[in-house]
Amino acid sequence: MFPTPIHKRGTAANITYRVALWVSLVVWLLPLIAVALTSVRTLEDITRGNYWGWPTEILWYQNYVEAFTRTPLARYMLNSVLITVPTVIGSVALAAMAGFALAQYRISPVVLTLTVGVVIAVFMVTNIGVSATLLLGFVAAVVASAWLLRRSRWPGELLLFAMFIAGNFIPFQILMIPVRELTRSLGMYDSIEGLVVFHIAFQTGFCVLFMRNFIKALPYEVIEAARIEGANEFQLFWYVILPLVRPALAALSVLIFTFIWNDYFWALVLVQSDSAQPITAGIQALRGQWVASWQLISAGSIIAALPPVIMFFAMQRHFIAGLTLGAVK
Amino acid sequence: MTDTFLPSRPVPRSGFRTWFDRHQTRIAPWVFLSPALVLFAVYVIYPIVQSFWISLHDWDGLGPMEFIGLGNYVELLLYDFDFETAVINNVKWLVLFMLSPVFGLATALFLNQNVWGIRFVKSLFFFPFVISQVVVGLVFTWFYDPANGLLNVILEGLGLPGISPLSSETYVTFWIIAAGLWPQTAYCMILYLTGLNNVDAEQVEAARIDGASSWTMLHKIILPQLWPATFLAIVVTVIGSLRSFDLIAIMTNGGPWGSSTVLAFKMYEEALFNYRMGYGAAVAVILFLFMSVFIAWFLTRLVRQER
Structure with missing residues (x-):
C-alpha cells in the first residue's frame, strides 16, 4: 500500500492525519455546505445580510415546499x-447488442464503407442536389470499393468501434x-x-x-x-x-x-x-x-x-x- | 481425442439446416449492430458532415442558404476579436485544467489510508462530480457573490480587501476554471484511487525494505504503474476542458463583455442568439478540428493496445 499506512507511524501523526482528514473534507465541501445552510434560512436573514452566521431560525422544509408550490419545479x-x-x-439496450457484435464477430470493412457511403450519398442528395449521373457514379464507386474490400484483412469491427469512441468525444x-x-x-x-x-x-x-x-x-x-x-x-x-x-x-x-x-x-x-x-x-x-x-x-x-x-x-x-x-x- | 469433430457452427436439432442456420453467424452481427449504427449515423456522423457544409454558407436558420465559401472562416480569423478571446480562453482552460490530474493524484494519495470512516470521506470527496454543472455553477456564483459571497466573508476575515471575481474582465476566466476544477479533481481522484488500489504491493514492500524514500518510490514505482489512470485522467480532462460550456453559461453568460467566452459558448451564441448559423458552424468546425487532434491521439493508443 502506498503511501505508508498511517497506523505504522506514531500517535502524533495518527491524530494529525485523522483531524486533517475531516477538516479537509469540510473545506472541500464548503461551497455545498454554504448552499445547504442557505436553503434553510428565513427571508429576513437573507435580507438582513445574515448569510453566514447561524440562522436565527431554521426552516427545515418551508423553503423547499415554497420552491415546489410556487414554481413548476415538480414539472421539471x-x-x-x-x-x-x-x-x-x-x-x-442498443449498446449491449452493438457491443456484442463488435466483441464477438469479425466484421468486414464493407460495413463501414457502406455506412460512410450512404451518409455521404444522402448528404449529396439533400444538401448539394447533385445530378443523377454524379450520384450514380458515386454509388458505383462505393459499391466497387466495398466489393474490393470484401476480403480485406482490415479489422472492420475495430474500425467501427473506433468510430463509436470518436463520436463520444x-x-x-x-x-x-x-x-x-x-x-x-x-x-x-x-x-x-x-x-x-x-x-x-x-x-x-x-x-x-x-x-x-x-x-x-x-x-x-x-x-x-x-x-x-x-x-x-x-x-x-x-x-x-x-x-x-x-x-x-x-x-x-x-x-x-x-x-x-x-x-x-x-x-x-x-x-x-x-x-x-x-x-x-x-x-x-x-x-x-x-x-x-x-x-x-x-x-x-x-x-x-x-x-x-x-x-x-x-x-x-x-x-x-x-x-x-x-x-x- | 485429437480428431474430435467440433462443428464450427451450431447444428440445429431438427437435423436439417435451414438457410438461416447456415448463415446466422453472418446475419447476426448485422442485426445486433444495425439499430445502434443507424441511430449513430443519423444523429452523430451525418450532422458532423452537415456542419462542415453549413459553415461554408451565410444562413440565418430560416431563409435560403447562400454559399460563401470560406467567408466565415476569413471573418473569424481576421476580423473577429471575440474569436481570439475565445481561443485564448480555451487555451487557458486546457492548460489550467491539467491541474486536476495533479490535484487528483495528491488527493488520492492523501485519502489512500485505512482509517475509520475513510470510505465515507472518499465518497464525499467525490461528491462534486456527481452533481450537475448547473448546480456547481450556481453554488460558485453564490460563493463568489461580491456583496454576500462566502469568499469575500473569508477574505475580510483575513483582513484582505473584498473582490468581485465574476466582473473582472481580466480574471473572470480563471475564477470559472477554479469552479470547474472542483468536480474535475474529484473525477481524477477516483481514477487514481482505483489505480492505487491495484498497485503491486510486493514491489512497494521491496522498495520500502531497500530504504527508498517516499518521493523516489512515487516517481519510480507508483507513477509508472498508475499510467493507465493518468492516461484516462488526461483524456477526460482534455475533453472536459474543451467542452466547457455549462459553467460559463450559468456563471457569466460569456461576460463581462464577452471576456469569459470560449469556442463552445461562442458557437451557441452566434447560432441561437445572433441567428448566424453558418458562422456558428464555422466556430464549431474549428473546435472540432482542435479536438480531433486529441481524439486521434487517444484512438491510435487504443487501437495499438488492441493489436
Missing part, C-alpha cells in the same frame, strides 16, 4: 425523469445546428421524445465502448460451449451474454442516468417550454424569477442535485467501476 423534475429513464434503457457544438434542424423536421422540437432520441443516439457511443470491452473480456469457452450446445446466435445473446454482463449493465445505467440528468446544453438547444424542460434548464430559468431569493435558489439546487446523488450512494460500487473502466490494466 418529472420531465427529467421522463427524459432520463427511457434514455438509460434505450442506450444501454466530439464537441456537442458540431452537432448542434443539424440535430436541431433534424429534430424540428421530425416534429419533435420542444418535446421530451426529441431529447430522448438524440440522447440515446449520442450515449450509444460511450455505452458501446463500455459494453464491447466488457464482452470482449468474457471467457470465450462459455460462448463456444453454448454454440456447441446448439444455441443460435440470438439465444446465445439472450441466455448467455446478457446474464453475464449484468454488472456492466448496472454500471452503465447509473452512469448514463447521471450524465443525462445533469445535461444542460441539449436541454437548451432542443426544448424551450416548461412542459419539456428538465430540471437543469428549469432551475436556470427560475433563477431569473427568484432574483435575490437565494434561499429558494439554494433549495432548488439541492433538489436538482439529489437524484444523481442518491443514485451514486445507492450504486456506488457500480458507479465507480463504470467510471474507472480502463484506469487499471
Whole structure:
C-alpha cells in the first residue's frame, strides 16, 4: 500500500492525519455546505445580510415546499425523469447488442464503407442536389470499393468501434445546428421524445465502448460451449451474454442516468417550454424569477442535485467501476 | 481425442439446416449492430458532415442558404476579436485544467489510508462530480457573490480587501476554471484511487525494505504503474476542458463583455442568439478540428493496445 499506512507511524501523526482528514473534507465541501445552510434560512436573514452566521431560525422544509408550490419545479423534475429513464434503457439496450457484435464477430470493412457511403450519398442528395449521373457514379464507386474490400484483412469491427469512441468525444457544438434542424423536421422540437432520441443516439457511443470491452473480456469457452450446445446466435445473446454482463449493465445505467440528468446544453438547444424542460434548464430559468431569493435558489439546487446523488450512494460500487473502466490494466 | 469433430457452427436439432442456420453467424452481427449504427449515423456522423457544409454558407436558420465559401472562416480569423478571446480562453482552460490530474493524484494519495470512516470521506470527496454543472455553477456564483459571497466573508476575515471575481474582465476566466476544477479533481481522484488500489504491493514492500524514500518510490514505482489512470485522467480532462460550456453559461453568460467566452459558448451564441448559423458552424468546425487532434491521439493508443 502506498503511501505508508498511517497506523505504522506514531500517535502524533495518527491524530494529525485523522483531524486533517475531516477538516479537509469540510473545506472541500464548503461551497455545498454554504448552499445547504442557505436553503434553510428565513427571508429576513437573507435580507438582513445574515448569510453566514447561524440562522436565527431554521426552516427545515418551508423553503423547499415554497420552491415546489410556487414554481413548476415538480414539472421539471418529472420531465427529467421522463427524459432520463427511457434514455438509460434505450442506450444501454442498443449498446449491449452493438457491443456484442463488435466483441464477438469479425466484421468486414464493407460495413463501414457502406455506412460512410450512404451518409455521404444522402448528404449529396439533400444538401448539394447533385445530378443523377454524379450520384450514380458515386454509388458505383462505393459499391466497387466495398466489393474490393470484401476480403480485406482490415479489422472492420475495430474500425467501427473506433468510430463509436470518436463520436463520444466530439464537441456537442458540431452537432448542434443539424440535430436541431433534424429534430424540428421530425416534429419533435420542444418535446421530451426529441431529447430522448438524440440522447440515446449520442450515449450509444460511450455505452458501446463500455459494453464491447466488457464482452470482449468474457471467457470465450462459455460462448463456444453454448454454440456447441446448439444455441443460435440470438439465444446465445439472450441466455448467455446478457446474464453475464449484468454488472456492466448496472454500471452503465447509473452512469448514463447521471450524465443525462445533469445535461444542460441539449436541454437548451432542443426544448424551450416548461412542459419539456428538465430540471437543469428549469432551475436556470427560475433563477431569473427568484432574483435575490437565494434561499429558494439554494433549495432548488439541492433538489436538482439529489437524484444523481442518491443514485451514486445507492450504486456506488457500480458507479465507480463504470467510471474507472480502463484506469487499471 | 485429437480428431474430435467440433462443428464450427451450431447444428440445429431438427437435423436439417435451414438457410438461416447456415448463415446466422453472418446475419447476426448485422442485426445486433444495425439499430445502434443507424441511430449513430443519423444523429452523430451525418450532422458532423452537415456542419462542415453549413459553415461554408451565410444562413440565418430560416431563409435560403447562400454559399460563401470560406467567408466565415476569413471573418473569424481576421476580423473577429471575440474569436481570439475565445481561443485564448480555451487555451487557458486546457492548460489550467491539467491541474486536476495533479490535484487528483495528491488527493488520492492523501485519502489512500485505512482509517475509520475513510470510505465515507472518499465518497464525499467525490461528491462534486456527481452533481450537475448547473448546480456547481450556481453554488460558485453564490460563493463568489461580491456583496454576500462566502469568499469575500473569508477574505475580510483575513483582513484582505473584498473582490468581485465574476466582473473582472481580466480574471473572470480563471475564477470559472477554479469552479470547474472542483468536480474535475474529484473525477481524477477516483481514477487514481482505483489505480492505487491495484498497485503491486510486493514491489512497494521491496522498495520500502531497500530504504527508498517516499518521493523516489512515487516517481519510480507508483507513477509508472498508475499510467493507465493518468492516461484516462488526461483524456477526460482534455475533453472536459474543451467542452466547457455549462459553467460559463450559468456563471457569466460569456461576460463581462464577452471576456469569459470560449469556442463552445461562442458557437451557441452566434447560432441561437445572433441567428448566424453558418458562422456558428464555422466556430464549431474549428473546435472540432482542435479536438480531433486529441481524439486521434487517444484512438491510435487504443487501437495499438488492441493489436
